Amino acid sequence: MDGIKIVTIGGGSSYTPELIEGFIKRYNELPVRELWLVDIPEGKEKLEIVGGLARRMVEKAGVPIAIHVSLDRKEALRDADFVTTQIRVGLLNARAKDESIPLKYGVIGQETNGPGGLMKGLRTIPVILEICKDMEELCPDAWLINFSNPAGMVTEAVLRYSNITKTVGLCNVPVGMRMGVAEMLGVAPERVHIDFAGLNHMVFGLAVYLDGKVVTDKVLEMLSSGTSMTMKNIVDLGWETAFIQALGILPCPYHRYYYQTSKMLEEEQQDMHEHGTRAQVVQKLEKELFELYRDPDLAVKPSQLEDRGGAYYSDAACELINSIYNDKRDIQPVNVRNNGAIASIPNDSAVEVNCVITKDGPKPITVGDLPVAVRGLVQQIKSFERVAAEAAVTGNYDKALLAMTINPLVPSDTIAKKILDEMLEAHKGYLPQFFQSVV
Template sequence: MDDRKFSVLIAGGGSTYTPGIVLTLLDHIERFPLRKLKFFDIDGDRQQKIADACEILVKERAPEVEFVATTDPETAFTDVDFVMAQIRVGKYAMRSLDEKIPLKHGVVGQETTGPGGIAYGLRSIPGVLGLVDYMEKYSPDAWMLNYSNPAAIVAEATRRFRPNSKIINICDMPIGIMDRMAEVVGLKDRNDLVYRYYGLNHFGWWTNVWDKKGKDLMPQLKEYVAKNGYWIGGEYDKGTEASWESTFKMAKDVYALDPTTLPNTYLKYYMYPTQVVEHSDPNYTRTDEVEAHRQKLVFGECARIVENKTAEDTQFKSDDHATYIVDLCTAIAYDTKQRMLAIIPNDGAVSNIDPEAMVEVPCLFGANGPERLSMGKAATFQKGLITEQNCVEKLAVDAWETHSYTKLWEAISLSKIVPDAKVAKEILDELVVANKDYWPELK
């Protein structure tokens, strides 16, 4: 380590995840020292409610750190070393439509999967590209760690339209699952695991998991997942929302399809879409659950901190995914070569998959960013699924780029969770109307 201190910008400062990220940065300030912490959001009113509370947090725990919250891109992006991007274009109002419109037609409604994920992707592309452009204009040496959803489509867009940018697309879902794996086998956390994993974002599999002494943990993990999925229960899962409990438990059904690997939880939407729809309420989706619980709690706690003028007794806690982000920043800043997952151009990492696919694989992270590790060949089952889903993502970006209705119809029709092109068109026509203020005009 050296005596450098870093300036970090959280793009999407009005997110309900922001307080957890701030606490994580403060908890790890000795290994990743800060000199400045900035928030940027186009919704100034929403951001200010979060920022007022976080400013108190920072002043109480690290008064030497300069704090700035702004809606001005130049102020935000000037003099930053790392940008943590977590934007949601269209906010929860549009997420709700992403979920409810497909469900009206008997199709999975989910923010990163199927028609809803494609709709969200077309909204996210210009937003994330805009952030990249701000960063390159005002802090060209900075790195962007992007975990704005849907990460797969966003990653394909950044590969295509900003190929030389210092952006790393990441996801916290495998990270959370690996923390659960560590709990199952009695280890501290995911950093005690060595693993091999490949796929697309929200669409991947672990082929090997060891501890740091080389012990094979797959037999123990498979036995557990076959019975329980990734559900831990008890104190570990205290406060876990009902929709996530169902998702973690359903991993056992996905695992049954290929007991040689361990699956990402999101594969349930592709393997068992009928079951997912049967257990979904088209009038009360995940968006409603988030607004009723997490959003209410976060903004309520922020208001309480501001009213009391202290955060000493805050209910906010560090976020698991934020710990991963700090690990990434530290690896880049200090060239540690830590092994972590990222979404990068395949280029041979999975040898029998499209070299231009944006795959999620382990990488060694250092001063020059990620160095992909070879995962060998995808098995036939995985190869077929990955090839299909990769084409869906590429078609979605094609549609955004060329303003093509047909390409978007093809993307939705090709999605494994959509039964046929007729249903795909019906959903698309409703999504076109819903997204008229966000999508390019299709022709």
């Protein structure tokens, strides 16, 4: 049949209208025939609301995309060309626990970094691997485009523990960084190029270009003198001028958790006291968004979605799918198997790096070794991701404790054990692999 079939698992997400908008504006290049939005029974109401908005959006745009909603993943996956995953196992209540429990022990509580990132990975990886098994049976030639966090750890697990080789992990952080630099320089984003390399939420801009000319020093000077570049969910504390100048490359917003740990912890504890966790803030935002989505007269993505914190995620996914489908050979930063792109990371591990996007998938651009100042931190986080992925698959408590302990945001094995034990119990319903022997 003409056109392509795309399946979005986690289709009831508040981000989905951005995905729909992205497919609509690219329809002349990317002829989506069917878009299946899939969710779990607990998400049925949101799925139906989003599905209704999606149908109104494509009708208003006058494009012949058939929107299907389903709670049956296998029904949806059959003969798909692309599968996107945007799931949150345990929903926002689980995120609230990921953010609040570590704070009790004086440790950063964040959904993709430190203990919270570990627990999100332990919950998410087994579900993603189940999706991979279904894909092997029902759409073995489809591309898996994952933007479920922690995206780097999930990509690592898919590459190691599934037979789905056509997989790409996606994150909005590099896109946000490019947009942020463009705003700093007062230019259109298309004029800015950044050489990205590292890991998911641990990516660096090795060089920044404006119209092909290197402007890294200028951007770092602006950043160190107080110009803001962050995200909705990460407070901007500024940077020490001497530190940024000595670093010599562009950090991502998430690096604040590693380079400004004590200040970020203090901010988190204060926010927790005054406003609750970020998850609780997001729950309020989502409630408002879904009230908007219900409106039968709404037929476009509402501007309020930008307050949700994940801007550019879905648009980046649409652009990636478009580039693969049309063999565009443009450059995009994505999570893929390293294959020698970064010399100090194992070839078979997942990295986040600029790639040439072809019909055969992303081809990583070789950057060589990372600068010595950041190499060790990146390697430590990669070790954490590797061990965490193994723990998620095996349900091995000792491996989970090892992963928790080697994460640089956790100060000791004793504290790691206390946090792990409490968080395993708190998430028990979503971690059957750790409780199989319990009667």
